[in-house]
Every structure is written in C-alpha cells, then in structure tokens.
Amino acid sequence: MKLMVIGLGQCGGxxxxxxxxxxxxxxxxxxxxxxxxxxxxxxDASSLRGLSQVPQKNRLVIGENKTxxxxxxxQSEVAAQIARDEGFKVIDAIRQxxxxxxxxxxxxxxxxxxxTAAGCMPVIAEILKERFRDLPVYGIExxxxxxxxxxxxxxxxxxxxCLVNSxxxxxxxxxxxxxxxxxxxxxxxxxxxxINRAIVEPFYGLLCAGEEKKRQHIGVxxxxxxxxxxxxxxxTTIGYGKTLIPMITLPWDKQGDETTSGRKAMEEAISxxxxxxxxxxxxxxxxxxxxxxxxxxTDLVKYLGEFxxxxxxxxxxxxxxxxxxxxxxxxxxVLSGFPTFEKIQGYxxxxxxxxxxxxxxxxxxxxx
Ligand SMILES: Nc1nc2c(ncn2[C@@H]2O[C@H](COP(=O)(O)OP(=O)(O)OP(=O)(O)O)[C@@H](O)[C@H]2O)c(=O)[nH]1
Numbered sequence: 077m078k079l080m081v082i083g084l085g086q087c088g089g090x091x092x093x094x095x096x097x098x099x100x101x102x103x104x105x106x107x108x109x110x111x112x113x114x115x116x117x118x119x120d121a122s123s124l125r126g127l128s129q130v131p132q133k134n135r136l137v138i139g140e141n142k143t144x145x146x147x148x149x150x151q152s153e154v155a156a157q158i159a160r161d162e163g164f165k166v167i168d169a170i171r172q173x174x175x176x177x178x179x180x181x182x183x184x185x186x187x188x189x190x191x192t193a194a195g196c197m198p199v200i201a202e203i204l205k206e207r208f209r210d211l212p213v214y215g216i217e218x219x220x221x222x223x224x225x226x227x228x229x230x231x232x233x234x235x236x237x238c239l240v241n242s243x244x245x246x247x248x249x250x251x252x253x254x255x256x257x258x259x260x261x262x263x264x265x266x267x268x269x270x271i272n273r274a275i276v277e278p279f280y281g282l283l284c285a286g287e288e289k290k291r292q293h294i295g296v297x298x299x300x301x302x303x304x305x306x307x308x309x310x311x312t313t314i315g316y317g318k319t320l321i322p323m324i325t326l327p328w329d330k331q332g333d334e335t336t337s338g339r340k341a342m343e344e345a346i347s348x349x350x351x352x353x354x355x356x357x358x359x360x361x362x363x364x365x366x367x368x369x370x371x372x373x374t375d376l377v378k379y380l381g382e383f384x385x386x387x388x389x390x391x392x393x394x395x396x397x398x399x400x401x402x403x404x405x406x407x408x409x410v411l412s413g414f415p416t417f418e419k420i421q422g423y424x425x426x427x428x429x430x431x432x433x434x435x436x437x438x439x440x441x442x443x444x
Contacts, residue, residue: 077286077301078109079214080170080179082200083116085193086123087218088186089130090268092116094276095185096129101280106400108287110280113173117166117200119155119192120147136169138162138196148191152234155195163203180301181212184246187254189220194234198241205245212247212305216275219253219351219419229430236427239420248308248412251351253419275350278316278408281366285398292399295372299364299396307362307394311414313351317344318406321371338365338376341407342383349409351417359413361391366398367405380407 083092092114099111115134118124120143124135137145139158148154170176182204186193201213217238224231242249257271286301288294319337342363346355361384365372377397384393388411 077180077283077304078112078175078178079181079183079283080112080173080176081114081183081185082166082170083114083130084184084186084196084200085118085190086120086126086187087190088184088193088197089116089118089123089127089135090272091185091216091218091275093127093129094272095183095279098276098280098283102284102287106284106288106293108284108289109175109178110283110287112175112179113170115166115169115173117192117196118147119143119145119158121145123147134169136165138165148195150189150191150228150230150234152191152195152237155192156199157195159196159199159203163200166200167203167207179211181214181247181305182208183214183216185216187218187220188235188238189224189231191234194238197238198245201242201245212308213245214308215242215246215249217242217249217251218275219251219255221254221258232423232426233430236423239423243310248310248312250312250314251417251420253351256348256350256352274316278314278345281364281398281406282408282410285364285366285396288398292369295397295399297377297396299362299394299398303362303394303396307360307392307410307412309360309413311417311420312410312412313349313353313414313417315345315347315349315409316406317341317346317348317409318404319344320404321368334371334373335376335379337371337405338367338407339379339383341365341405342380342409345407345409346387349411351419353411353414353417355387355411356389357414358388358391358411361388361409361411362394362396363407363409364396364398365405365407366400366402368401368403369399371405372397372399384409 081095083089102110117136119139121137184197204213220231285299319340
C-alpha cells in the first residue's frame with residue numbers, strides 16, 4: 077500500500093520525518109516503495125526548520141499573511157480558517173509529486189492539542205475528499221499527555237474539536253494516546269523520538285506486505301491494499317508486538333511449542349494498542365504476522381485467528397502472513413470501526429462542560 081503522507085504542525089512534521097525513515101528502510105531492505113510523497117504543513121516556519129528528512133521543497137508554510145510565519149499560538153479556529161483559505165496550496169504541491177498517481181490513500185498526521193494540526197487536519201481532509209473522491213483519507217491523531225490536559229483547557233478543547241471534525245471528514249482515524257507511549261526515565265527529547273518511532277513502526281509491515289514482489293516473501297494469505305482499506309473505518313487503534321527468535325538453541329534450553337513466539341508477539345500487540353479500548357466493540361479487525369517462513373506454522377495461524385476472534389467477536393477478521401528472514405516474529409494488529417473510545421468521550425464531556433460555562437456559543441460548538 078502506498079501512502080501520500082501530509083504532516084501538520086510540529087508533531088505531524090516530526091512523524092512525517094519518521095515515515096520517510098520507514099520508506100528508506102522499505103526501499104533498502106524490502107526493495108519496495110510505500111510512500112508516494114511526504115509533505116509537511118505548518119503555520120510556524122521555525123518548526124519546519126527542525127526537520128531532518130522531509131525535503132525543503134515539500135515544507136509548506138501557510139497563513140504567513142496572518143501569522144508572519146510565527147504560528148497560531150494554539151488557536152485551532154484560526155488555523156482552520158487558514159486551511160480553508162490556503163488549502164489549495166497543499167493540493168497544488170501534492171499534485172506535483174512525481175508519483176502522486178500511484179497513491180492508494182492519504183494519511184494526515186498531527187497532534188490534537190496544538191492549534192495548527194487540530195485546526196488544519198479536518199479541513200485539509202475535507203478538501204482532499206472533495207478533490208480526490210476515489211482515494212481514502214486516513215488520519216493519525218496524537219492525543220495530549222495527561223499532564224497537558226490539566227495545564228490548559230485549550231488542549232482539551234482543541235482535541236475535542238479536532239476529533240469530532242476529523243471523524244466527519246476522514247475514512248478512518250488512528251487514535252494515538254501519547255500517555256500510553258510515555259516511558260519514565262528518559263529525557264524529554266529522547267522520549268518524544270522514541271514515542272514517534274513507536275507510533276510509526278506498526279505501519280511498516282502493513283504497508284510493505286501488499287507491495288512485495290519477491291516470490292519467497294509472498295505469504296500464503298496476503299494482506300492486500302484492498303484488504304487493509306476495507307478493514308479501516310472510523311475510530312481505529314493499532315498495536316505492534318515482537319519476539320526475538322534465539323539465534324542458537326542449546327540442548328538444555330526450555331522448549332516452547334512452535335507457536336510461543338507468535339503468541340507472545342500478538343499478546344504484546346494487543347496490550348500495546350495505541351489507545352485504551354474495549355476490543356469487543358471493534359467492528360473490523362485485521363492482523364499481519366511477519367516472521368521467517370518456518371515460524372509461521374498452521375498452529376500459529378489457527379491460534380492467532382482464534383485469539384483475535386475472542387477479543388473482537390463481532391468483527392470480521394482479515395489476516396496476512398508475511399514470510400521474511402529477520403530474526404524475529406512480529407504482529408501488527410488493527411481494530412477499527414469503534415463506536416467511540418472512553419478517552420474520546422472524556423474530551424467531549426469536558427468540552428460540553430466548558431461550553432456550558434461560557435456565556436456565548438463558540439466556533440467549536442457550531443462546528444461540532
Ligand atoms: N508523540 C508526539 N507528540 C508531540 C510531538 N510534538 C508535540 N507533541 C504533542 O503535540 C501537542 C502539541 O502539538 P504541536 O504539534 O506542538 O502543535 P501544532 O499543531 O504545531 O500547533 P501550534 O503549536 O499551536 O501551532 C502536545 O500534546 C505535545 O505533547 C512529537 O514529536 N511527538
């Protein structure tokens with residue numbers, strides 16, 4: 077599956093950078109292409125200067141006449157208006173991408189608490205849907221850390237605004253809860269870099285599998301681009317788990333059955349889902365197991381299918397196996413089509429309370 081990635085705001089820009097790293101890995105190690113282009117869009121020119129991978133010509137500053145390139149200072153409604161006025165610049169830029177015609181979908185990436193991405197993502201999604209009716213529009217939306225929710229009400233208001241409008245304009249929204257990725261004992265910058273790598277990693281196999289051309293890497297059951305597209309809708313969560321395969325097994329090493337590594341990887345993928353959820357409410361599910369061919373036995377395939385059915389009993393389940401030599405078994409699990417997530421409801425409730433306390437209806441209320 078080949079994506080046209082558009083990163084919005086500072087967080088979206090950094091994640092776009094990490095998607096380029098994935099693309100390079102796919103190109104070097106799997107000899108496949110998984111992106112047709114990567115663009116970043118910001119109201120703050122200085123954020124764009126911090127990026128390392130996205131080509132200069134693909135970095136777009138919008139709203140300069142309003143903000144002089146200094147950002148919208150968390151005001152998502154200002155960013156939304158800028159996107160309405162200047163969204164055509166984004167469309168013009170991506171259309172010039174040499175491989176645009178090969179795109180299977182758009183992926184908009186950004187955080188919900190700041191102003192730029194929260195305001196722009198839903199508007200850009202709407203414009204893309206109008207202009208390119210055949211291409212699905214997906215979002216990766218990063219929720220704030222818990223401590224940020226209590227710091228400023230605007231973090232919650234922006235988040236609620238962004239979520240409600242993205243849901244209306246996107247085919248599926250991958251909800252990523254920063255708090256679930258936060259690791260203690262790391263510096264802020266290394267923590268964010270690690271979180272970003274963890275956010276993009278699950279997409280690697282999922283995107284590569286459908287693009288594989290080498291016969292030895294084509295699984296018995298392939299998870300094609302159309303499989304992935306049909307299993308994505310509305311609120312979505314993604315998880316990734318991996319188990320290293322020991323290089324040498326000594327005679328006295330405890331023998332597990334042949335499914336042990338795959339089971340552990342699947343259990344980790346589900347416990348590491350990107351947002352806390354009741355998996356039983358998923359209405360669509362898919363998973364991809366990727367491992368050396370000899371590790372993907374019939375028992376493992378059966379176990380993984382039964383496991384998935386037990387946690388998402390109402391969902392149709394698509395799966396794929398991806399035989400690649402890499403010293404580990406990994407599983408990417410995607411659960412989609414949720415009616416809501418508890419975390420999202422929390423934002424809506426909190427926003428309702430804030431609106432009730434305000435003397436006048438705000439723009440947010442009108443849009444919601
Ligand atoms: N995972 C992750 N979260 C980030 C990153 N950068 C910022 N955030 C989170 O994103 C939110 C702030 O969003 P930003 O991307 O900085 O804001 P913006 O969209 O650029 O909007 P403005 O700064 O108001 O123009 C906060 O919740 C941060 O914790 C990042 O690189 N990775």
